[in-house]
Amino acid sequence: MKKNIIKPSILPGFMELLPKEQEIFNDIVSKISKTYEMNGCLAIDTPIIEKADVLLAKSGGETEKQVYSFQKGKNNLALRFDLTVPFARYVAQYYNDLNFPFKRYQIGKVYRGERNQKGRYREFYQCDVDVIGKGKLSINNDAWVISLADKAFREIGLTNYKFQISNRKILKGILNELKIENQVDVMILIDKVDKIGKEEFISELNNLIGNEKSEYLNQILMFNGSNEEKLEKLLEINIEDEYYNAGIKELKTVKSMLEVLGVDKKSFEINLKIIRGLDYYTGTVFETILVGNEGYGSICSGGRYDNLAENYTENILPGVGISIGLTRLFFVLREIGFVDKYNMEDNQDYLIIPIGDTFQYCGAVLQYLQSKGYRASIYFEDDALKKKMNYANKIGVENVILIGEEEVENNEIRIKNMKTGDNITINYDLFVGK
Amino acid sequence: MKKNIIKPSILPGFMELLPKEQEIFNDIVSKISKTYEMNGCLAIDTPIIEKADVLLAKSGGETEKQVYSFQKGKNNLALRFDLTVPFARYVAQYYNDLNFPFKRYQIGKVYRGERNQKGRYREFYQCDVDVIGKGKLSINNDAWVISLADKAFREIGLTNYKFQISNRKILKGILNELKIENQVDVMILIDKVDKIGKEEFISELNNLIGNEKSEYLNQILMFNGSNEEKLEKLLEINIEDEYYNAGIKELKTVKSMLEVLGVDKKSFEINLKIIRGLDYYTGTVFETILVGNEGYGSICSGGRYDNLAENYTENILPGVGISIGLTRLFFVLREIGFVDKYNMEDNQDYLIIPIGDTFQYCGAVLQYLQSKGYRASIYFEDDALKKKMNYANKIGVENVILIGEEEVENNEIRIKNMKTGDNITINYDLFVGK
Numbered sequence: 001m002k003k004n005i006i007k008p009s010i011l012p013g014f015m016e017l018l019p020k021e022q023e024i025f026n027d028i029v030s031k032i033s034k035t036y037e038m039n040g041c042l043a044i045d046t047p048i049i050e051k052a053d054v055l056l057a058k059s060g061g062e063t064e065k066q067v068y069s070f071q072k073g074k075n076n077l078a079l080r081f082d083l084t085v086p087f088a089r090y091v092a093q094y095y096n097d098l099n100f101p102f103k104r105y106q107i108g109k110v111y112r113g114e115r116n117q118k119g120r121y122r123e124f125y126q127c128d129v130d131v132i133g134k135g136k137l138s139i140n141n142d143a144w145v146i147s148l149a150d151k152a153f154r155e156i157g158l159t160n161y162k163f164q165i166s167n168r169k170i171l172k173g174i175l176n177e178l179k180i181e182n183q184v185d186v187m188i189l190i191d192k193v194d195k196i197g198k199e200e201f202i203s204e205l206n207n208l209i210g211n212e213k214s215e216y217l218n219q220i221l222m223f224n225g226s227n228e229e230k231l232e233k234l235l236e237i238n239i240e241d242e243y244y245n246a247g248i249k250e251l252k253t254v255k256s257m258l259e260v261l262g263v264d265k266k267s268f269e270i271n272l273k274i275i276r277g278l279d280y281y282t283g284t285v286f287e288t289i290l291v292g293n294e295g296y297g298s299i300c301s302g303g304r305y306d307n308l309a310e311n312y313t314e315n316i317l318p319g320v321g322i323s324i325g326l327t328r329l330f331f332v333l334r335e336i337g338f339v340d341k342y343n344m345e346d347n348q349d350y351l352i353i354p355i356g357d358t359f360q361y362c363g364a365v366l367q368y369l370q371s372k373g374y375r376a377s378i379y380f381e382d383d384a385l386k387k388k389m390n391y392a393n394k395i396g397v398e399n400v401i402l403i404g405e406e407e408v409e410n411n412e413i414r415i416k417n418m419k420t421g422d423n424i425t426i427n428y429d430l431f432v433g434k
Numbered sequence: 435m436k437k438n439i440i441k442p443s444i445l446p447g448f449m450e451l452l453p454k455e456q457e458i459f460n461d462i463v464s465k466i467s468k469t470y471e472m473n474g475c476l477a478i479d480t481p482i483i484e485k486a487d488v489l490l491a492k493s494g495g496e497t498e499k500q501v502y503s504f505q506k507g508k509n510n511l512a513l514r515f516d517l518t519v520p521f522a523r524y525v526a527q528y529y530n531d532l533n534f535p536f537k538r539y540q541i542g543k544v545y546r547g548e549r550n551q552k553g554r555y556r557e558f559y560q561c562d563v564d565v566i567g568k569g570k571l572s573i574n575n576d577a578w579v580i581s582l583a584d585k586a587f588r589e590i591g592l593t594n595y596k597f598q599i600s601n602r603k604i605l606k607g608i609l610n611e612l613k614i615e616n617q618v619d620v621m622i623l624i625d626k627v628d629k630i631g632k633e634e635f636i637s638e639l640n641n642l643i644g645n646e647k648s649e650y651l652n653q654i655l656m657f658n659g660s661n662e663e664k665l666e667k668l669l670e671i672n673i674e675d676e677y678y679n680a681g682i683k684e685l686k687t688v689k690s691m692l693e694v695l696g697v698d699k700k701s702f703e704i705n706l707k708i709i710r711g712l713d714y715y716t717g718t719v720f721e722t723i724l725v726g727n728e729g730y731g732s733i734c735s736g737g738r739y740d741n742l743a744e745n746y747t748e749n750i751l752p753g754v755g756i757s758i759g760l761t762r763l764f765f766v767l768r769e770i771g772f773v774d775k776y777n778m779e780d781n782q783d784y785l786i787i788p789i790g791d792t793f794q795y796c797g798a799v800l801q802y803l804q805s806k807g808y809r810a811s812i813y814f815e816d817d818a819l820k821k822k823m824n825y826a827n828k829i830g831v832e833n834v835i836l837i838g839e840e841e842v843e844n845n846e847i848r849i850k851n852m853k854t855g856d857n858i859t860i861n862y863d864l865f866v867g868k
Binding site (some may be wrong): 004005006007008009010011014016017018019022023025026037038039040042043044045046047048050051053054057068070071072073075077089090091092093094098099101105109111113123133136137138140141144151214257260261262309311312313314348351354359360362363366369370373374375376377378380381382391394395 | 438439441442443444445448450451452453456457459460471472473474476477478479480482483484485487488491502504505506507509511523524526527528531532533535537538543545547557567568570571572574575578585618639691694695696743745746747748782785793794796797800801804807808809810811812814815816828
């Protein structure tokens with residue numbers, strides 16, 4: 001009777017890689033986490049499933065529709081849709097056990113039922129850093145978290161990224177000054193400017209706040225020049241609003257701290273059109289573009305929030321954070337050819353191939369190689385030598401060690417370098433340096 | 435108006451750690467994955483959510499009841515309940531792109547709605563290695579995968595574990611010889627022997643197969659002595675069944691290969707009572723106990739299966755695998771005091787504390803330290819020195835670097851070793867070796 005075979009497949013919107021690309025993906029993960037750790041961040045790991053009422057305490061609108069939620073027994077459950085909300089819950093829950101400012105990083109999968117389209121994933125990795133203060137938190141941290149993304153990108157080998165930085169208080173100050181009441185609508189519109197294009201943007205802005213105010217606002221949003229020149233122009237405008245002045249002061253500090261922390265001037269620019277949706281941000285906001293590949297959108301975003309965990313505690317917990325959307329970034333890096341050129345070590349240094357029953361000897365060689373820190377394994381199958389060498393070729397191992405009965409008898413090993421084709425036979429004691 | 439505060443909490447049966455324990459947990463993860471990689475295993479990462487019909491192709495019974503499954507739109511989804519089924523699907527799906535024998539490892543979370551009890555988690559990490567052959571796979575691999583668990587445990591610093599190894603063919607052969615038809619019932623009973631105790635076991639076995647056969651079987655199951663002695667006794671029994679003979683031959687090979695691969699004789703023993711439930715295993719099976727803490731159950735299990743992916747492909751794919759149940763293991767290690775004594779490096783080498791506005795100078799020091807591979811960060815908050823030093827103490831940093839205006843002026847840095855209390859002030863150029 002023939003068995004019923006189910007076609008093996010995964011859900012649309014989920015990324016799955018072959019081993020070779022997975023190795024590169026994991027290498028990137030480990031470079032990011034190492035960067036975070038080298039800078040004093042502590043790792044946490046929260047459940048992927050949480051109580052729905054806890055996870056959705058704040059949300060509503062678009063996010064809530066995208067959440068994977070379901071019942072199990074009597075419980076309403078939901079899969080996390082970002083790492084920030086669980087972190088807010090975590091900080092509130094373990095408040096008395098944490099040291100503030102608390103610098104935490106977390107790398108993990110999150111879930112959103114997005115419309116299925118190229119480069120948008122329903123399961124994706126976020127690599128987050130947040131610093132949380134008790135009651136207050138220095139603006140210097142805003143620059144510091146961005147500098148961590150900068151270090152991580154350099155570690156990966158990226159060169160062509162640019163942080164786009166703004167401060168929401170500046171826009172709020174201008175809108176206050178212009179006595180605009182529907183500020184949220186204006187922010188939603190500005191957030192879309194790259195999507196809809198400049199012309200449509202201006203026409204919609206005219207409709208929203210009238211031609212005169214629109215022109216005034218637009219002129220500021222579109223400031224050209226170096227970061228210094230932009231800051232200077234902002235200072236020259238005669239706006240007395242307190243948000244405006246606070247925003248400029250903060251932005252100035254972030255700019256100079258970025259330089260202090262070693263971020264290249266060419267790697268960031270002030271861009272007042274950055275809003276970051278209707279998220280919880282209250283000050284610094286930023287996105288990151290790949291220069292020449294802006295169409296793929298932001299690969300790392302974040303900002304400052306006044307009070308992280310207000311749904312879970314009465315303690316005031318200001319913070320600032322970044323999130324690298326790694327699954328999306330990897331997709332982009334693959335599209336632009338970066339993954340193909342990624343410099344990855346060979347996954348294995350030595351494959352030990354027994355010819356005949358020489359396993360005992362092979363076992364000793366294996367243990368010696370691993371004690372010296374080499375990646376190594378034994379080919380166990382009883383195949384023809386040609387098939388064994390073929391396998392060695394395919395897995396891309398650097399050296400093959402051949403051990404037949406002759407080698408065992410003479411206490412030798414035969415090493416073939418698979419790149420150069422060189423063959424040497426040396427005495428085992430010499431090889432292990434006895 | 436007072437905000438509505440939701441009590442921050444997670445679901446029962448989910449593990450969440452404070453940063454200090456998380457660091458130890460992550461260190462164990464990285465030691466296990468490094469061990470797997472050093473031995474030539476390739477990493478894969480599969481989605482946590484899969485199509486329900488694919489994931490549940492084989493199951494039924496206990497497992498299916500425990501699965502987290504739900505609908506999203508028109509799709510029936512399920513969370514993976516182990517890493518083996520997704521791996522079977524993966525191998526079938528990418529069959530033509532993989533090199534066989536394919537040695538893969540995967541570390542990730544899986545989900546089972548188990549009854550809530552101490553040490554049982556509903557979300558838990560598994561750390562799996564499997565080797566899959568195309569049509570055939572040498573028995574040597576059975577020893578090899580166990581040797582990887584052995585290496586991983588030694589890497590972590592565990593010493594008191596013992597692999598309990600059997601081969602299902604032996605039991606099958608005995609039951610064939612005894613002409614027992616309800617073999618599954620007998621296996622279910624043997625699987626429970628540690629839970630129900632020897633007396634009840636014998637009484638139930640008597641009921642099941644009669645006193646005479648029961649005594650015969652029992653005598654074999656309870657063989658004492660060294661591994662060699664057990665094998666010898668098995669060989670002495672006059673059973674001509676082909677399963678029986680094949681099982682003994684395999685078990686003998688596994689035993690001697692374990693020694694070849696450097697597994698200490700004291701770390702494993704033949705135990706014919708090992709069954710591994712009604713899983714897909716067909717040959718070698720093993721569990722791992724912590725000697726002196728047997729009550730916690732197996733911390734690493736696995737075995738050989740004839741055909742991994744029979745639900746997804748007509749290709750015959752024999753394999754053998756191990757799985758370390760890390761969340762459970764961590765729970766046990768915490769209970770027995772191992773976590774408390776775990777030798778963890780300090781999470782940070784240097785905390786740079788500015789006194790006054792000396793950030794520029796601090797930034798240079800930070801960059802120098804990190805270029806030398808030290809973990810370091812700057813204390814950014816505008817707090818009293820006492821509070822800053824207090825923070826340094828709490829986070830357990832090894833050295834504090836104090837930089838006030840005087841230090842900047844004199845081009846010096848002041849270093850305080852937090853363990854010894856020693857203070858030194860040295861010239862910055864000397865410090866950086868200019």
